[in-house]
Amino acid sequence: MTASNVKEDYLCLPDNLTVRAITTVQQEVLRFIDKNQSIAIELSDDCQVDISFIQLMEAARIYAGTAGKRIALKKPASGPMLDVLQRSGFLEGLSAEDAKFWLHQGGIQ
Amino acid sequence: MSFPDPIAVFRTEAAELLEQIEAGLLDLNVNLGDKDQVDAVFRGLHTLKGSGAMFGFEALAAFTHHCETAFDRVRKGEVPATQELVTAVLEAKDHMRALVETPSGDHGAMSEMLLANLRSAVEAAKNPGSAPALKVAPGQTLFKIRFSLPQNAMANGTNPLPLLDELRELGECKIVADRSAIPSLDLLAPTDLYVSWDVELLTTQPRSAIDDVFIFVMDEMQLDVSAIEAPAAKPPATDTAAAPNEVVSPAPAVPASRAASPAPAAPAPVDNKANKASENVRVPAEKLDELMDRVGELVIAQSRLSQLAGGSGDLQLRAVSEDVERLSGELRDTMMVLRMVPVAHLFSRFRRLVHDLAHETGKTIELVTEGETTEVDKSVIERLADPLVHLVRNSCDHGLETPEERLAAGKSEAGHISLSARQQAGEVIITIKDDGRGINKERVRAKAESSGLIQPNASLTDQEIYQLIFQPGFSTAQTVTNLSGRGVGMDVVKRTIDALRGTINVASHSGKGSEISLAIPLTLAIIDGLLVRVGSGRYVIPLSAVEECLELSIEEDMRSRGRSFISLRDSLVPFLRLRDLFRTGTKPDPFQKVVVISTGSERVGLVVDQIIGDHQTVIKAMSKLHHDVATFSGATILGDGDVALILDVGHLVAEGQQQEAHLRAAG
Numbered sequence: 001m002t003a004s005n006v007k008e009d010y011l012c013l014p015d016n017l018t019v020r021a022i023t024t025v026q027q028e029v030l031r032f033i034d035k036n037q038s039i040a041i042e043l044s045d046d047c048q049v050d051i052s053f054i055q056l057m058e059a060a061r062i063y064a065g066t067a068g069k070r071i072a073l074k075k076p077a078s079g080p081m082l083d084v085l086q087r088s089g090f091l092e093g094l095s096a097e098d099a100k101f102w103l104h105q106g107g108i109q
Numbered sequence: 110m111s112f113p114d115p116i117a118v119f120r121t122e123a124a125e126l127l128e129q130i131e132a133g134l135l136d137l138n139v140n141l142g143d144k145d146q147v148d149a150v151f152r153g154l155h156t157l158k159g160s161g162a163m164f165g166f167e168a169l170a171a172f173t174h175h176c177e178t179a180f181d182r183v184r185k186g187e188v189p190a191t192q193e194l195v196t197a198v199l200e201a202k203d204h205m206r207a208l209v210e211t212p213s214g215d216h217g218a219m220s221e222m223l224l225a226n227l228r229s230a231v232e233a234a235k236n237p238g239s240a241p242a243l244k245v246a247p248g249q250t251l252f253k254i255r256f257s258l259p260q261n262a263m264a265n266g267t268n269p270l271p272l273l274d275e276l277r278e279l280g281e282c283k284i285v286a287d288r289s290a291i292p293s294l295d296l297l298a299p300t301d302l303y304v305s306w307d308v309e310l311l312t313t314q315p316r317s318a319i320d321d322v323f324i325f326v327m328d329e330m331q332l333d334v335s336a337i338e339a340p341a342a343k344p345p346a347t348d349t350a351a352a353p354n355e356v357v358s359p360a361p362a363v364p365a366s367r368a369a370s371p372a373p374a375a376p377a378p379v380d381n382k383a384n385k386a387s388e389n390v391r392v393p394a395e396k397l398d399e400l401m402d403r404v405g406e407l408v409i410a411q412s413r414l415s416q417l418a419g420g421s422g423d424l425q426l427r428a429v430s431e432d433v434e435r436l437s438g439e440l441r442d443t444m445m446v447l448r449m450v451p452v453a454h455l456f457s458r459f460r461r462l463v464h465d466l467a468h469e470t471g472k473t474i475e476l477v478t479e480g481e482t483t484e485v486d487k488s489v490i491e492r493l494a495d496p497l498v499h500l501v502r503n504s505c506d507h508g509l510e511t512p513e514e515r516l517a518a519g520k521s522e523a524g525h526i527s528l529s530a531r532q533q534a535g536e537v538i539i540t541i542k543d544d545g546r547g548i549n550k551e552r553v554r555a556k557a558e559s560s561g562l563i564q565p566n567a568s569l570t571d572q573e574i575y576q577l578i579f580q581p582g583f584s585t586a587q588t589v590t591n592l593s594g595r596g597v598g599m600d601v602v603k604r605t606i607d608a609l610r611g612t613i614n615v616a617s618h619s620g621k622g623s624e625i626s627l628a629i630p631l632t633l634a635i636i637d638g639l640l641v642r643v644g645s646g647r648y649v650i651p652l653s654a655v656e657e658c659l660e661l662s663i664e665e666d667m668r669s670r671g672r673s674f675i676s677l678r679d680s681l682v683p684f685l686r687l688r689d690l691f692r693t694g695t696k697p698d699p700f701q702k703v704v705v706i707s708t709g710s711e712r713v714g715l716v717v718d719q720i721i722g723d724h725q726t727v728i729k730a731m732s733k734l735h736h737d738v739a740t741f742s743g744a745t746i747l748g749d750g751d752v753a754l755i756l757d758v759g760h761l762v763a764e765g766q767q768q769e770a771h772l773r774a775a776g
Binding site for chain 1: 263264269270274283284286288291292293294295296297299300302306
């Protein structure tokens with residue numbers, strides 16, 4: 001079975017994705033990855049984001065990759081998340097893989 | 110016999126290598142995929158580094174090594190060639206020249222700044238998505254900052270984003286998050302901070318401003334800051350480069366036509382002469398000047414010998430004198446050829462100048478050069494460099510419009526400047542032409558009237574109006590820029606061309622562009638002249654300007670009185686009576702002669718008493734006391750030791766034409 005044939009399971013995250021709620025979000029993402037093969041993270045357009053969430057997503061990519069699973073954002077980063085990515089320097093020197101994950105550049109996942 | 114100083118030899122070779130590197134970089138700039146040029150630039154840098162190290166130019170070798178490494182990566186396909194990278198290496202090349210010329214100078218800060226720019230350019234080429242490379246300008250400091258906040262910073266309420274925002278407010282900033290310490294999700298303590306940052310900050314602020322950003326977390330964080338300060342001034346631009354102090358004959362030809370940044374153009378094939386460089390002998394230019402002086406003295410001595418032999422009945426002496434005359438003539442011709450260098454050497458520097466000016470003015474400029482193989486005496490070439498730089502700068506800055514203005518005027522976005530050279534009757538004509546806005550005649554006239562240069566409503570031809578721009582302090586530029594517009598320079602151009610016995614012709618069409626032509630004698634040393642007598646004085650007319658000689662009988666002379674025209678094959682040619690002009694106070698010979706001279710399409714006759722014959726003329730400059738005498742361009746020593754003045758053909762033709770215009774106006 002190729003990756004493109006895998007049915008994606010959506011994880012819809014809460015609006016608060018800041019350090020105040022990040023511990024709960026970590027548990028939720030961890031559980032979801034453990035249960036599913038291909039995960040798409042769904043965020044609302046007006047979610048609150050800080051660096052802790054960006055960091056968590058990077059950690060989730062490592063975790064999923066190590067487990068041979070697929071993780072992606074349902075939509076390319078926009079709004080508050082794109083703003084945090086830019087201000088924090090995550091978009092500087094982006095690799096092709098990173099650009100694909102965060103911005104869906106170089107082909108939709 | 111003296112042996113050449115090896116350091117001087119290295120400097121000469123380095124100058125040639127730097128020229129080759131620059132030419133390669135400029136070609137590469139118009140065709141970034143040209144692997145041959147990448148290889149050529151790499152080889153040049155490699156040779157310069159190796160030779161520099163061998164001759165003890167350690168700083169040069171170390172600095173060049175970094176540029177060579179950068180180009181090696183381009184060569185191997187690890188990094189693409191970009192215009193930023195080419196520009197960075199071009200600037201580095203200018204610095205290499207300084208390292209060659211003054212190896213013991215204080216170049217450290219400049220070297221660091223240029224290498225930082227080079228590293229940024231390589232980095233930007235490698236990661237095209239990243240922010241453009243930061244370039245350090247004079248007065249700025251490039252801070253390289255690496256920092257990590259305490260691991261519990263976020264949990265304690267410190268948000269890194271406002272700190273990064275504050276850094277951005279200090280200047281131009283490139284921030285890269287280092288994510289390498291982020292663990293797998295199952296090992297992540299989500300409120301801990303794993304990210305650290307690398308920042309390049311280009312600012313005029315002091316180091317303390319950076320410390321202030323982190324003042325509340327300073328005790329627990331890690332902060333490393335290193336600074337690269339720009340020196341006070343940038344390295345000298347190409348156009349101020351010293352004139353060549355050596356000539357190699359024959360000089361290698363350069364491609365016939367090249368376009369400057371950034372419009373693409375394929376470079377023309379390299380002339381085969383370049384491959385024969387090893388057959389040339391390098392001769393210091395001052396040795397050639399010495400030799401030229403000796404040949405000049407020999408020509409004068411031979412002239413004296415001819416005169417003595419002519420007056421003696423000794424046939425053997427005459428035969429020897431004729432041999433010496435023939436040999437000295439051949440020697441003179443050979444000497445002249447040795448001194449001739451193609452204008453390609455002069456034109457090549459304008460590619461870089463236009464490249465830099467295009468960058469500086471934000472205009473797109475294409476430079477086309479023609480006639481690079483036209484040869485001119487080396488001393489003329491050296492003295493033409495500065496006036497041409499000024500004229501090209503003027504065209505770029507004031508002549509050509511901005512891309513927006515050009516598009517609005519229905520022109521192509523790219524402005525065009527052409528620089529061409531050709532020979533015409535003992536002169537080289539160098540033309541600088543642009544397709545810009547042209548010279549505003551009304552504004553020139555108004556400015557000249559307001560400055561008191563001309564009377565209000567004075568009757569002037571277009572050419573006379575255009576010539577006003579060469580008056581000292583004259584500028585119609587509405588804005589003064591770094592390049593031009595201060596009214597300083599055009600008068601210097603005029604003075605230099607006058608000193609070369611040359612003339613300037615200006616043509617302009619509003620909205621279509623301007624054309625400035627410089628007509629310069631091919632040589633300043635020895636010319637073939639026509640020796641004539643006017644009254645009791647003898648004068649030399651440059652033979653290259655002589656079209657024909659006619660006889661003017663007393664009757665014809667009487668008939669033409671008041672008109673001063675002769676009919677020459679159905680056209681009227683104005684003539685000047687040199688006897689009147691020079692106020693000899695002598696009676697005319699019964700059979701006067703008219704020597705018809707020309708500059709291009711304009712002709713004038715000079716009435717003389719006697720044509721003595723041709724004469725090899727060694728030109729001697731007029732003394733400072735006679736500097737303002739416009740009718741003569743120099744003097745020469747005749748065989749009998751007398752001095753003959755050399756007529757200034759350009760001036761006399763202009764005077765004749767003026768006389769014609771007045772007579773025509775008078776009906």
